Amino acid sequence: MADVKKIATRDGYGNALKELVAQHDNVIVFDADLAGSTKTGVVRKAFPDRHVNCGIAEGNMMAVAAGAASMGFVAFASSFAMFAAGRAFEQVRNSIGYTGLNVKIGASHGGISVGEDGASHQCCEDIALMRTIPGMVVMNPADEVEARAAVKAAYEHDGPVYMRFCRLATPVFHDPETFSFRIGKGEVLRDGTDVAILSTGLMTVEAIEAGKVLAEAGISARVINLCTIKPLDEELVLKAARECGKVITCEEHSIIGGLGEAVCALLSEKCPTPVRRIGVNDTFGHSGPAVALLKEFGLSWEHIVEVAKDFCRKA
Amino acid sequence: MNDQEKKQLLVTAWKVRKGIVESTHAAKSGHPGGSLSAADVFTYLYFRELNIDPKNPKWEDRDRFVLSKGHTAPGLYAALAHRGFFPVEDLKTLRRIDSYLQGHPNMNSVPGVDMSTGSLGQGVSCAAGMALAARKKGMGCNVYTLLGDGEIEEGEVWEALMFASHYKLDNLCVIIDNNGLQIDGPIDEVMSSYPIVDKLVAFGFETVAIDGNNFDQLESAFEKFHRTEGKPFAIVMKTVKGLGVSFMENNVDWHGKGPNDSEYEIAMKELNAKLAELEAM
Numbered sequence: 001m002a003d004v005k006k007i008a009t010r011d012g013y014g015n016a017l018k019e020l021v022a023q024h025d026n027v028i029v030f031d032a033d034l035a036g037s038t039k040t041g042v043v044r045k046a047f048p049d050r051h052v053n054c055g056i057a058e059g060n061m062m063a064v065a066a067g068a069a070s071m072g073f074v075a076f077a078s079s080f081a082m083f084a085a086g087r088a089f090e091q092v093r094n095s096i097g098y099t100g101l102n103v104k105i106g107a108s109h110g111g112i113s114v115g116e117d118g119a120s121h122q123c124c125e126d127i128a129l130m131r132t133i134p135g136m137v138v139m140n141p142a143d144e145v146e147a148r149a150a151v152k153a154a155y156e157h158d159g160p161v162y163m164r165f166c167r168l169a170t171p172v173f174h175d176p177e178t179f180s181f182r183i184g185k186g187e188v189l190r191d192g193t194d195v196a197i198l199s200t201g202l203m204t205v206e207a208i209e210a211g212k213v214l215a216e217a218g219i220s221a222r223v224i225n226l227c228t229i230k231p232l233d234e235e236l237v238l239k240a241a242r243e244c245g246k247v248i249t250c251e252e253h254s255i256i257g258g259l260g261e262a263v264c265a266l267l268s269e270k271c272p273t274p275v276r277r278i279g280v281n282d283t284f285g286h287s288g289p290a291v292a293l294l295k296e297f298g299l300s301w302e303h304i305v306e307v308a309k310d311f312c313r314k315a
Numbered sequence: 316m317n318d319q320e321k322k323q324l325l326v327t328a329w330k331v332r333k334g335i336v337e338s339t340h341a342a343k344s345g346h347p348g349g350s351l352s353a354a355d356v357f358t359y360l361y362f363r364e365l366n367i368d369p370k371n372p373k374w375e376d377r378d379r380f381v382l383s384k385g386h387t388a389p390g391l392y393a394a395l396a397h398r399g400f401f402p403v404e405d406l407k408t409l410r411r412i413d414s415y416l417q418g419h420p421n422m423n424s425v426p427g428v429d430m431s432t433g434s435l436g437q438g439v440s441c442a443a444g445m446a447l448a449a450r451k452k453g454m455g456c457n458v459y460t461l462l463g464d465g466e467i468e469e470g471e472v473w474e475a476l477m478f479a480s481h482y483k484l485d486n487l488c489v490i491i492d493n494n495g496l497q498i499d500g501p502i503d504e505v506m507s508s509y510p511i512v513d514k515l516v517a518f519g520f521e522t523v524a525i526d527g528n529n530f531d532q533l534e535s536a537f538e539k540f541h542r543t544e545g546k547p548f549a550i551v552m553k554t555v556k557g558l559g560v561s562f563m564e565n566n567v568d569w570h571g572k573g574p575n576d577s578e579y580e581i582a583m584k585e586l587n588a589k590l591a592e593l594e595a596m
């Protein structure tokens with residue numbers, strides 16, 4: 001995919017926010033001294049009155065955003081995933097989740113692709129944390145086009161939303177002209193019958209590549225992109241499990257509590273199916289170039305191919 | 316305020332106190348101590364200060380009140396009920412499994428509650444966000460929030476105060492109920508939050524220190540809030556925890572439990588006697 005344009009999903013967040021602010025008087029954006037990195041700085045530059053810096057105080061920012069939402073704003077609150085979902089978890093749970101207020105959390109720097117900053121900033125637990133909050137929508141867009149669509153869908157959605165974006169520029173595979181997006185709807189990117197590969201976030205590009213390589217090896221893989229992890233597209237996942245009989249989940253997140261476990265919970269109750277989870281295996285990351293880290297942690301098409309081949313051989 | 320108005324406030328404050336004792340007795344739990352210390356400020360806010368309409372609790376331009384020390388919901392509920400937001404008799408359903416009067420305030424179930432609170436430190440942040448939003452929207456309303464002196468041990472409180480000061484939120488009034496006691500004991504033994512006034516001044520607040528169980532002082536404090544421009548306002552009010560029920564006063568044991576039947580009888584006798592005395596004034 002060398003000729004494909006690469007843009008980080010966090011850029012999609014900033015650009016979509018800027019459009020939303022231009023279009024709607026009721027949008028307000030909060031950040032916690034990371035506007036340059038979360039890309040809300042795009043809004044700050046264009047519409048300084050609609051961007052509020054809260055300083056390095058994420059817990060306060062989340063509850064401030066809840067207060068603003070209670071006054072009729074659709075409040076977007078941004079930080080790194082580590083601090084938005086991690087440090088501010090309890091504020092998100094009580095002031096945003098329990099109230100059901102219209103706060104949209106834009107969390108950049110999800111996963112180990114943060115790279116050189118190392119484990120303290122590489123959040124692989126955010127999806128797990130956010131999934132446990134009743135009513136919280138959890139989305140993890142796969143490319144910049146999907147990120148922009150997710151931000152706009154979040155604005156239209158009534159209630160709390162958590163959106164996870166990445167720092168690393170990744171290939172844009174969706175066509176913005178034809179792409180349509182709905183919260184809670186998965187997307188079949190490749191049809192297949194031997195194994196279903198369910199992926200989210202930047203792993204979807206890897207899953208697409210794995211699907212091609214597996215086809216050359218005679219394995220028919222169905223590749224499904226699941227931007228919305230909660231609510232999960234149960235119908236699509238169950239159909240894939242029934243028709244393929246084997247499921248692989250791929251996420252740049254801990255194998256505990258993320259897409260993999262969400263899929264396992266669904267399948268174990270409604271359609272018991274063998275599953276292999278690809279993700280961060282209950283370990284911390286470390287410093288290094290993002291692409292090298294992704295390879296090291298098995299978050300690559302090569303690893304998906306390896307797992308799929310092994311899975312299909314044994315089945 | 317004239318003598319008649321003050322008398323009416325005192326009568327109402329004692330009715331609010333009765334509501335606190337009745338509801339926590341019925342619930343066999345809840346937080347009477349900090350509700351009673353703040354009964355006068357609840358009364359002043361809902362009967363004299365806040366621009367609200369009990370018939371239209373979601374009126375957009377209303378003043379907002381956030382009970383950051385959410386565990387003192389019995390005091391807030393009693394004030395709301397007597398102000399006409401819901402029937403006074405419902406106070407006895409506090410904390411019951413089928414009641415809308417949750418143990419801590421829920422904005423989605425209780426008419427007149429502007430923000431769900433209970434986890435200490437968050438209400439003041441929400442209030443700051445409301446004040447900022449009101450200003451961004453060009454609304455003329457004010458936002459009031461009540462915190463405990465133990466609550467301000469939470470770091471988030473100071474994040475919120477820094478935020479309010481940075482954005483010069485002069486439509487925000489932060490009230491701190493300095494009753495001197497928290498669950499585990501006196502605040503200066505558990506984790507001293509003193510000196511409270513000095514800290515607020517250092518954080519950029521126009522600050523007054525008053526007796527929070529005195530309506531004249533409450534009135535002058537809120538008048539000063541209305542005169543203050545360009546910075547947020549704080550009222551640090553010294554109060555007596557459990558005020559109105561002799562055995563609860565300044566007694567840490569009454570932070571978080573309801574009176575049993577015999578304690579309830581004594582408490583109600585005291586409150587009724589005081590109420591009769593006030594009404595006869």
